[in-house]
Amino acid sequence: MKIHQYQILEDLLAEQIVEGRLNAGDRLPSVRVLCERHDLAKGTVLHALSRLEARGLVAARPRSGYYVTERGAPVSATPRPAAPVNARVSPLLMDLMQNGAAFDLVPGAGGENTQGLELLNRSINRVMRRQRGQSHLYYDDPSGSVILREQLAMRYLRRGCKLTYEDFIVTSGCQNALFLALMATCKAGDVVAVESPGFYGALQLLEQLQLKVIEIPSSPLTGMSVDALQQAAEKWPVKACIVSPCYSTPAGAVMPDPARKQFLQLAEQQDFAVIEDDIYADTALSYTPDPLKKLDQSGRVILCSSFSKSLSRDLRIGWISGGRWQQALLQLKLVTQLASPLSVQNGLAEFISNGDYDSHLKRQQKCLRQQSEHLLNHVRDWTAVTNVEVPEGGLTLWIELEPDQDTSALFSKLKNEGVFIAPGALFSTKNKFSNYLRLSFAHPWNDHRQKALSVIGKLLS
Structure with missing residues (x-):
């Protein structure tokens, strides 16, 4: 794995702290x-x-600099998860989605690099010409295109997963895959564990399916606390757990290997389903972690993902690999979706097999790293910011503000200016992150988005 310059400096300073220099x-x-x-x-x-700072070795003091923390201080006990509650989503989510602003400060501001999408469209058009008159009167196999599923199997083999095309079902995006996974493993009133802060789309699904949610504290560096999850599972009947080991949202955490093994052992002991949201794996800025599914020995992990974050939000093609629930998932897809568009699937398979998708990811990685560094430099100048999580994947920064800041109120003020943020209230069923916000670096920093950042900074100060 390539060693980056920031890692060299990080290791150097960490060594000086640990050795007492x-x-x-x-x-x-x-x-x-x-x-x-x-x-x-x-x-x-x-x-x-x-x-x-995320490792707890240094702490930033506003307008003063970075200081070494007290080493050897007693580690705080694992936070106790609160009792399960009915899932509910902040009404701000509908406002955000109706404005198309989930990942853009200024929706429709343009400036995107569309080279990868142009190549994909050519592949889809070629497939449509070849299939003319051959398949328009027939439904696709409910599992999805065989050649696309073969490409998915080969991509996961590169990440250590020994899956075949028969282990995949094509879905209408990752949200659809998560929905099918919850339907296959839970019934109304069951308890589902989620990361906190966590994906608001998962909370939305839990609310719709009348499931109870228990929020498990999640570190911005290492992800869900397995110790806290164990406390919850021993006290309440957890039926399933939704987890993102590879660049969780909103902070971009990566679960370490020891925690992954401990997590799966706990799932076996307490007999709950593991629903893995792997959607951000291909947005890696440096390396792509292996999926949790790689360690699955008993078919307990349901792997869900899509191309929406790595390729296009408009491309509603995802997948699910359901392990022991595979047949139930296939039946649910047949009832809820019936089939997926065959020409799009086969065009996407050709795009991948030609190497065009990997080329797209390399270009995207370079752009995302530049865009994330630009956003980070800008955000650090805001006086109200106390901490910024810097991920190695995903599309966003998770920003902590002074305790008296209310990002839900800030959302309303910014909306009047034509600027949109994702306030912290979206990432929990409780108002635990009222002084946090998520900002995306998925789009180029053109004049419109630069101006939006300035508007946020002025309102915060």
């Missing part, structure tokens, strides 16, 4: 000094410092 309370050299001393860009230095 930098003591608790010591101020680190300024960002400017670190840039000059190590010949690094400002964004690279800030990235390294953010990762040290």
